[in-house]
Amino acid sequence: MSIPNVSSDPNGNWRPRPETAADTAAVRQVHLAAFGTAEEADLVDALRRDPRAWLPGLSYVADAPDGTPAAHALLTRCYVDEVPAVALAPCAVLPGYQKSGAGSAVIRALLAAARAAGERTALVLGHPPYYPRFGFVPAASRYGIRPPQPWPDDAFLALSLDDSIPPRGTVRYPAAFGID
Numbered sequence: 067m068s069i070p071n072v073s074s075d076p077n078g079n080w081r082p083r084p085e086t087a088a089d090t091a092a093v094r095q096v097h098l099a100a101f102g103t104a105e106e107a108d109l110v111d112a113l114r115r116d117p118r119a120w121l122p123g124l125s126y127v128a129d130a131p132d133g134t135p136a137a138h139a140l141l142t143r144c145y146v147d148e149v150p151a152v153a154l155a156p157c158a159v160l161p162g163y164q165k166s167g168a169g170s171a172v173i174r175a176l177l178a179a180a181r182a183a184g185e186r187t188a189l190v191l192g193h194p195p196y197y198p199r200f201g202f203v204p205a206a207s208r209y210g211i212r213p214p215q216p217w218p219d220d221a222f223l224a225l226s227l228d229d230s231i232p233p234r235g236t237v238r239y240p241a242a243f244g245i246d
């Protein structure tokens with residue numbers, strides 16, 4: 067399925083772009099504030115240190131009109147059996163900017179970058195009502211992509227970035243996720 071051309075940012079308030087080295091501290095702050103714990107911020111930093119997981123150019127921020135990095139979303143290398151795919155996690159928006167299109171803008175731009183980079187399948191474990199707007203569908207029941215743990219079918223989702231049928235198999239996440 068291709069990525070639907072649906073925008074919750076019709077006025078273009080958010081400016082999504084690849085993160086740079088100067089964004090590292092701001093990205094950490096986005097996750098600390100959004101999740102209220104260091105777990106996701108630490109995960110991002112651990113993924114950044116793992117060259118087998120980190121995909122240069124596939125970590126995106128979205129700037130608010132005043133230039134504040136308000137949202138962050140990340141794709142890292144995972145596998146469906148032995149076939150490479152990308153895992154979308156974590157995604158976060160500064161609390162004061164949530165539900166105003168920043169998350170959608172950064173995720174949509176990130177998925178477009180992944181597609182341009184030749185990535186074929188994206189996977190996410192997340193809020194069931196949120197990710198279908200980007201074209202994600204239940205991975206296990208639709209494509210036979212099994213989660214590494216018994217996650218609910220409506221929360222573990224897959225998106226074909228190139229309209230091909232994704233590979234079947236079991237997903238292996240980067241070690242930093244601590245998922246076996």
Ligand SMILES: CC(C)(COP(=O)(O)OP(=O)(O)OC[C@H]1O[C@@H](n2cnc3c(N)ncnc32)[C@H](O)[C@@H]1OP(=O)(O)O)[C@@H](O)C(=O)NCCC(=O)NCCS
Pocket residue numbers: 074100101156157158159160163164165166167168169170171191192193195196
């Ligand atoms: C989830 C999150 C990334 C979404 O980004 P956002 O900029 O707030 O969302 P957007 O403005 O792009 O989209 C708004 C829509 O998302 C929905 N939404 C926002 N947060 C949601 C949540 N936690 N669960 C389900 N839906 C959610 C809104 O209800 C709204 O739905 P609508 O368009 O049908 O009215 C952001 O709210 C966030 O950082 N939340 C805290 C951290 C988190 O839960 N991260 C995701 C882990 S899977």
